[in-house]
Every structure is written in C-alpha cells, then in structure tokens.
Amino acid sequence: MPAMNVPHDRIRAQISNILLAWGMAPDLAATTTEAMAETDLLGVDSHGISMLMTYEKRLHEGVLNLTLAPRIERRTACTALVDGGAGLGHPVSCFAMNLAVDMAMAEGVGVVGVHRSNHFGAAGVYARIAARRGAIGLVTSATRGVTMVPTRGTAPVLGTNPIAFAAPAKRHLPFVLDMATTTTAANKIKVYNLNEKPLPPGWVLDAQGQPVTDSQRGYEIVYDEPEGGLSPLGGTPIMGSHKGYGLAMMVHILGGTLVGSSFSPIRNRTKNGNEPDDIGHFFMALNPTVFRPPGEFEDDLDAVIDELHATPASDPTKPVLVAGEPEDQERQRRLEHGIPIPPALDAHIRAICNRSGAQYVLS
Known part of the structure; x- marks a missing residue:
C-alpha cells in the first residue's frame, strides 16, 4: 500500500495528543510538537513523528522525565x-x-x-x-x-x-x-524499513564488513546486534x-x-x-x-x-542547490500536499494511541 499524505496540522495534533497522554507538561509538549512536526515538514522523516515509537519505549523503561x-x-x-x-x-x-x-x-x-x-x-x-x-x-x-x-x-x-x-x-x-x-543517520534505516525499501550499499555493514542492502536485516544490525553497524x-x-x-x-x-x-x-x-x-x-x-x-x-x-x-548543471532539470534548499523545497511541497505516512508507521501510531489513550487523528 502507498503512503497516505497527512496535512501538517494533523501531524502536529497527533504528536501533541500522544505527548500529553504520556503526561508531558503542556508547555514542554508544545515545544516538542513544533520541533518534531517541523522536522517532518523539512522531509527528515527519520526524526519526526516516527520517533514516537522509540520515545514510548524509553518512557516505559523509566528513563524519561516529561515534567x-x-x-x-x-x-x-x-x-x-x-x-x-x-x-x-x-x-x-x-x-x-x-x-x-x-x-x-x-x-x-x-x-x-x-x-x-x-x-x-x-x-x-x-x-x-x-x-x-x-x-x-x-x-x-x-x-x-x-x-x-x-x-x-x-x-x-x-x-x-x-x-x-x-x-x-x-x-x-x-x-x-x-x-x-x-x-547516513541510524534512524534513516528505520525509515527504509518502514517503507520496505532496499538500503543503498555501504550504509550498513555486517560483522564481516560486507554491505547489507535488506532494510529489515540492516535494522536488526543497527539496533539489535553487537557487531556490524553504520x-x-x-x-x-x-x-x-x-x-x-x-x-x-x-x-x-x-x-x-x-x-x-x-x-x-x-x-x-x-x-x-x-x-x-x-x-x-x-x-x-x-x-x-x-x-x-x-x-x-x-x-x-x-x-x-x-x-x-x-554553476552549470549536469542535468538542466536539476539545478545546483546549496545546503538547506532541498529541505526548504520539500517543506513547501509538504505544506501543500501533506506529509507521507507509510502504512507500517500508521499502524505503529495507532497502536501507541491505543496503549496511551491518545486520540488518533491521522486519518
């Protein structure tokens, strides 16, 4: 199934609902929501709403203080x-x-x-x-x-x-x-796994130093195994x-x-x-x-x-950009068309809402 595009305001509302359901102080939740939602708008899917799965785990482990x-x-x-x-x-x-x-x-x-x-x-x-x-x-x-x-x-x-x-x-x-x-960032391996996409060679290496392109296997190496890594x-x-x-x-x-x-x-x-x-x-x-x-x-x-x-571009349809411009362009696209949420991530967010009592609002 393709990803669904979710308006930015619903992403913000969903993040806020979950943080508040976890007992986060309202002012701290508001700041966190804005930072996470802005991250998704910029196209950095590895560090926005998809981080809620990790934060829930850390909260239940007792290492987070949200007040x-x-x-x-x-x-x-x-x-x-x-x-x-x-x-x-x-x-x-x-x-x-x-x-x-x-x-x-x-x-x-x-x-x-x-x-x-x-x-x-x-x-x-x-x-x-x-x-x-x-x-x-x-x-x-x-x-x-x-x-x-x-x-x-x-x-x-x-x-x-x-x-x-x-x-x-x-x-x-x-x-x-x-x-x-x-x-690449470790959490980008998570995003590739959520989207069931193969990893580019060289991002993740196994214990023998060989490249791993299967995103599920790469996720296991990065997050669960003592050898191999990025x-x-x-x-x-x-x-x-x-x-x-x-x-x-x-x-x-x-x-x-x-x-x-x-x-x-x-x-x-x-x-x-x-x-x-x-x-x-x-x-x-x-x-x-x-x-x-x-x-x-x-x-x-x-x-x-x-x-x-x-600078002359190697591909006339792709002019030379400087750092920050790809994210700014993606931000404009996502403000107009929404933020893509793959089915696997949507299922995780629904499950977090069920466990926390937060209202689910993505769709």
Whole structure:
C-alpha cells in the first residue's frame, strides 16, 4: 500500500495528543510538537513523528522525565550549562539555542552546553533558530545508540553524532547543513524499513564488513546486534578515511565530554536499572555584526550562493542547490500536499494511541 499524505496540522495534533497522554507538561509538549512536526515538514522523516515509537519505549523503561523544565546550572556573560532534567531533548535544545543567540546578540558569541538530556530530533531545527534570529548557529550532540564502526574496527563504538550549521542570508534562505557523522543517520534505516525499501550499499555493514542492502536485516544490525553497524562518513571501517570517525569524535567531545555527559559504550556497560541516558548537546551562536557592519555578511553570503547557483548543471532539470534548499523545497511541497505516512508507521501510531489513550487523528 502507498503512503497516505497527512496535512501538517494533523501531524502536529497527533504528536501533541500522544505527548500529553504520556503526561508531558503542556508547555514542554508544545515545544516538542513544533520541533518534531517541523522536522517532518523539512522531509527528515527519520526524526519526526516516527520517533514516537522509540520515545514510548524509553518512557516505559523509566528513563524519561516529561515534567521538568530546563534549568540553568551555571552561567557567564557568554556561556551557560543547562540541565535537561532527563527529559526529551527538544524543549531544552530550543531553550539552549535561544539562550546562545541572546548571549551572541549582547556579547558577540554565546555557547551553551546541555547535559542530562535525551534524543533531540534533527540538529538542523535548532541551527535554523539561530539563522532566523540573524546569528550563525552550530549544533552538535552525543547519542544514545552505539552504531558507528570505527576505522579498522569490526564492532560499533560511536553513535551517529550529528552536527548542524546555519548562517543567515538576505535575499536567499539560510544556508543550513545538517548531517550525521556516519554515512547516513541510524534512524534513516528505520525509515527504509518502514517503507520496505532496499538500503543503498555501504550504509550498513555486517560483522564481516560486507554491505547489507535488506532494510529489515540492516535494522536488526543497527539496533539489535553487537557487531556490524553504520560506516563512518567518507569510507568503510576496514578500508577508508579516518576523517568521518575523527569528526564523530570531535562532535562527541563538544556535545558529550565538554558538558559532562555520558559516552554511550561506557554508559551501556555501567548504568544501573533505569538511570537516565544523560545525553549531551552543544549550541553556539555568533553575531556577524561583531565582525562586519550590519548586513555585509548576509550580502556576501548571498553573492556566494548566487555563484553556486550559476554553476552549470549536469542535468538542466536539476539545478545546483546549496545546503538547506532541498529541505526548504520539500517543506513547501509538504505544506501543500501533506506529509507521507507509510502504512507500517500508521499502524505503529495507532497502536501507541491505543496503549496511551491518545486520540488518533491521522486519518
């Protein structure tokens, strides 16, 4: 069966209904709903409404607290450390990015670390907050999963450890780079499985380092098995670049070690019972006006984007794009035509509604 296209407002309502049925504080649920629904609008199906299955599992395991608001633990003029209260990462991440921008507008730069958090969805959603407010934004995060096989290794050690960067332009939409440090995000394997699509070779490798293209088998390797996993960006674990592996380490150092959050392989070995996952995040905002007169940075970025757009295209029907534009174009399409929900995902959402008592509203 083909996917059904669901209007954006119904996706928002469905996410909100479930979060509130789980007992999430209304203000935190509203922030989380907006972040998750925006993620689906941008076409990042791996990190939007489909994450509710994982969040339900974590809630029942007792590692999520859905009632505590973010709390600033320490602060200087341009830095802060925020306690996420063991809640979902969306509310604390919106809070932290906005706090970083506030500092940047006052002091030129703002850096906010978060600890005691959980999965925060798509990193690009928070980088876009900075760009909308006229700042350059950088976001990194540690992860709960252990999915990346390091170069020369056969077993996963690191997570997908995302990084996002956004910069405001004037005539153009912001430049937004949002990427995993593996060849693809782990949750994209879930999306391929839900849609019963084969995986591109090289995304998932088995314990012998061989590519796996069956999405069900790939899902099992990434989520359930101690060997095999996702290849690092830029190469395979056995023969390939150290750069993707090194980039993942850099991201964890900022989003995990610096803020005092856990490293997933150590945490998985040492945690007791339903201890929180203690995922960390890192947010930085820069105010361009401390380097350039107001508007000059944005004008120059527009000129750079114009130059890239003017590059001759290998296929005239597919002009050259810059990072962020595919998501912005998909956002417009989905506002007009709806967000695709495959039958397998719809069945999962119906089951979550039945278990939680939330009203089902997707169809």
